[in-house]
Amino acid sequence: MIVLKTDRELKIMREACKISAKALQLVGKAVxxxxxxxxxxELAERFIRSCGAVPNFKNYEGYxxxxxxxxxxxxxxxxxxxxxxxxxxxxxxxxxxxxxxGYHGDNAATFACGEVSSxxxxxxxxxxxxxxxxIEAARPGGRIGDIGHAVxxxxxxxxxxxxxxxxxxxxxxxxxxxPEVPNFxxxxxxxxxxxGMTIAIEPMVNAGRYGVSVQPxxxxxxxxxxxxxxxxxxxIVITKSGPKIMTDPDD
Ligand code: MF3
Ligand code: CO
Numbered sequence: 318m319i320v321l322k323t324d325r326e327l328k329i330m331r332e333a334c335k336i337s338a339k340a341l342q343l344v345g346k347a348v349x350x351x352x353x354x355x356x357x358x359e360l361a362e363r364f365i366r367s368c369g370a371v372p373n374f375k376n377y378e379g380y381x382x383x384x385x386x387x388x389x390x391x392x393x394x395x396x397x398x399x400x401x402x403x404x405x406x407x408x409x410x411x412x413x414x415x416x417x418x419g420y421h422g423d424n425a426a427t428f429a430c431g432e433v434s435s436x437x438x439x440x441x442x443x444x445x446x447x448x449x450x451x452i453e454a455a456r457p458g459g460r461i462g463d464i465g466h467a468v469x470x471x472x473x474x475x476x477x478x479x480x481x482x483x484x485x486x487x488x489x490x491x492x493x494x495x496p497e498v499p500n501f502x503x504x505x506x507x508x509x510x511x512x513g514m515t516i517a518i519e520p521m522v523n524a525g526r527y528g529v530s531v532q533p534x535x536x537x538x539x540x541x542x543x544x545x546x547x548x549x550x551x552x553i554v555i556t557k558s559g560p561k562i563m564t565d566p567d568d
Contacts, residue, residue: 319487319495321513327554330420330489330515334552334563336368337415337422342566344384344413348428350405354386358397361413370415373423373492380536384413385425392480392521392529392538392546405431408441410548412519414492421492423517424564425550436524437545440477444522444547447471447479451500451518452553455560459510465502468520480521480546482529483538488517488552512557519550
């Protein structure tokens with residue numbers, strides 16, 4: 318069942334989202350050659366806890382860390398490790414969230430470590446912009462397929478591909494609630510979008526083909542063809558007047 322949130326709930330959820338957004342911003346600023354993914358994870362965890370919130374990925378279906386940190390051809394769910402140093406030229410996808418007073422925030426972004434290739438830059442730009450295309454399409458009275466279509470069209474026109482095996486999701490008192498929010502689809506199809514719906518839109522975009530595989534650790538998702546991948550995510554709320562980003566660190 319899709320739960321529409323009241324204004325009172327949205328106010329609390331906005332705090333969870335703001336904490337999530339500030340944690341992501343903090344990690345993004347700390348990305349530099351030589352830092353380990355475990356160090357970035359610790360930074361995020363300490364910040365989230367200092368806000369009186371809880372890292373919501375930790376122990377989720379057995380996930381062992383606060384953040385997912387996925388580098389280059391890793392798409393999502395990379396497990397932070399003290400043995401994994403980030404190198405100049407890497408693109409680093411960070412996905413993390415916080416639970417505050419029972420409500421969840423979830424967001425992700427891909428950061429460049431030093432100078433990255435022009436292909437990597439373009440992939441990051443297209444993926445970020447595709448998220449905003451998806452957000453713009455999340456209008457009250459519209460349909461879930463409008464979102465996926467907007468993301469997919471934007472990405473594919475630019476020669477990249479959208480991952481099919483993982484999707485965005487509703488979010489609220491649970492990190493993952495219905496509906497599923499695919500980054501591909503047909504306009505006018507799927508459930509109707511209504512004011513009070515809170516969803517996480519999260520395009521995962523591969524420079525090559527869309528196929529992925531899961532590593533033996535059971536978590537890390539890789540591009541099947543070894544190409545680079547980027548990931549951006551916001552938690553948003555659909556209001557009467559249109560979509561509003563909840564994981565904005567500032568406003
Ligand atoms: N944050 C992911 C998502 O965007 C979920 C990560 S799975 C976890 O939906 F186990 F790492 F939490
Ligand atoms: Co998510």
